Amino acid sequence: MKDIVIALAKAAISAALNQPADFNLEDALKTYPALKEKGAAFVTLNTKTHGQLRGCIGSLQAHRPLYEDIIHNAQAAALYDPRFLPLSTEELDQIKLEVSILSEPHIVQYSDIEDLKNKVIPFQDGVVLKLDGRQATYLPQVWEQLPHFDDFFSSLCLKANLGHDCLSHHPEISTYRVKVYQEE
Structure with a gap:
């Protein structure tokens, strides 16, 4: 599951930055049907070099399919975290992703x-x-x-x-x- 969750978040950010993303969502949903279930996720971006926070956005409550939550929050963490400027295409290779799937609070x-x-x-x-x-x-x-x-x-x-x-x-x-x- 790890590889698919990270790949999905990375592809979502690439797509938001108008960069090519080699990710087949249809295959991912067939292989990992749990992604279609309602889920809540936080996506955290850290710099690879110093491990500094570069963006973090998430959902506390499961209100949509998990894959949609990951896509939305990955793009929001990259572009709309009010603490940071939007991620640039140049920074894409300089970030490390973390996806946290939350239990019900x-x-x-x-x-x-x-x-x-x-x-x-x-x-x-x-x-x-x-x-x-x-x-x-x-x-x-x-x-x-x-x-x-x-x-x-x-x-x-x-x-x-x-x-x-x-x-x-x-x-x-x-x-x-x-x-x-x-x-x-």
């Missing part, structure tokens, strides 16, 4: 921050934080950069444009798991 029932610390599993759980109409998520891979609970959640609060201590306001927290496919 589940709301975590917790009484306080200590209880939440016992229920969120670092390096395994992706986290969605919602409060006052704002929302942000971090994939489980983000634990690698922010391995401490307090740093992880402080940063996630800031990503949602809330104060770094937004956990004190008891936001809604959901967790999910991912299956990660990385380009070699």
